[in-house]
Amino acid sequence: MRGLNHDRILEEAAALEELRRGGVLKTVGKVLLWIDLVPLAFVYSALRSGSQVIVWWAVVEGVLGLALLIAGWQKRVHALTRLGVVSRSGPAPEWEYEAEQKPRTS
Numbered sequence: 001m002r003g004l005n006h007d008r009i010l011e012e013a014a015a016l017e018e019l020r021r022g023g024v025l026k027t028v029g030k031v032l033l034w035i036d037l038v039p040l041a042f043v044y045s046a047l048r049s050g051s052q053v054i055v056w057w058a059v060v061e062g063v064l065g066l067a068l069l070i071a072g073w074q075k076r077v078h079a080l081t082r083l084g085v086v087s088r089s090g091p092a093p094e095w096e097y098e099a100e101q102k103p104r105t106s
């Protein structure tokens with residue numbers, strides 16, 4: 001197969017895997033933040049009764065959710081940057097702009 005660069009393929013595969021992991025981290029962070037709304041509903045009553053367990057639970061869950069969201073965002077940005085650099089490093093194939101050359105049917 002002419003023009004096949006194995007290093008480029010491995011680099012793209014690694015960038016796509018990093019992109020997927022970043023998406024998973026962002027999703028888990030969003031879910032933790034949404035689930036954090038449940039204990040927040042009970043914070044006032046917990047403080048009135050003298051218990052701080054729910055307060056600390058909400059704080060830790062919120063911080064963890066934000067940390068995962070930020071880490072996933074950074075991982076995805078880094079992967080997209082790597083993927084953009086890798087995909088533009090070689091010559092553009094002739095089929096890359098084929099969709100722009102065909103007239104629209106709709």
